[in-house]
Amino acid sequence: MPITQSLPDPRVFAALGDPTRLALIERLRRDGALPITRLTDGTGITRQATAKHLSVLAAAELVRATRVGREVRYTLSPAPLHRVAAWAEAVFAENEARLDRLDAYLQAQHPPVQRGENER
Amino acid sequence: MPITQSLPDPRVFAALGDPTRLALIERLRRDGALPITRLTDGTGITRQATAKHLSVLAAAELVRATRVGREVRYTLSPAPLHRVAAWAEAVFAENEARLDRLDAYLQAQHPPVQRGENER
């Protein structure tokens, strides 16, 4: 069963590969739509730093910005997460399958000692 | 239903956030245990570059090295992939749930027109 799953966008992983951004994702998951200033306080960093992180997340399409008056609200856009989860799970499963085949092959080459009548 | 899922190790995402390393993962998924030299040829980079990438993957426990004679074979160690998939799927699901709650709330505030006998 050759995998049909296409390779995911590395930018999504890269975007998730930073603790600050991971925390932003968690925050947005909990609280929904928040403007940059709100997302900034509590963290020890500047608003501009947060803005950069958000733009990385936006580039990976993990987050969507909508302007409301003078503020910009960020919300999670979880489609990439879904794709990433599917890929990771597929790789995991496929690897298990390969190991099983390898196992079967090795068993055939070196049948285990003491098997009992025909399986024990 | 507050998420019990703990935050995943950012190093796993960071390790996956590079096209070269993603390709290495794919290669190992397909072909199983391979030494560095084999993993290197075909790619346009040096053996040392590949070694660095593999050490990043190993630090994230995505890959395991076993020495066989003079060569070192790398194999996928997919447990982190499983965890990552679970987290991503959980965030996806929780976000959908939050959106649904928001939706219900909005419906309650602005009941849709034409609801039937006693709503209109």
Next chain:
DNA sequence: GGTATGAGCAACCAAGAGGTTGCCTATCAC
């Protein structure tokens, strides 16, 4: 109107990442 607040833009900086070359060690094959 004037003032406070939310956000964007640009320059800058230090540290890290991805890559290289050069050299050394260990194992295999003969």
Next chain:
DNA sequence: GTGATAGGCAACCTCTTGGTTGCTCATACC
């Protein structure tokens, strides 16, 4: 033994990244 092959280590280089400060623009409030 000799030579070829697999790999490790260290120094170096350049580009990116995470962060800052300073300034400007736009919207809201009174």
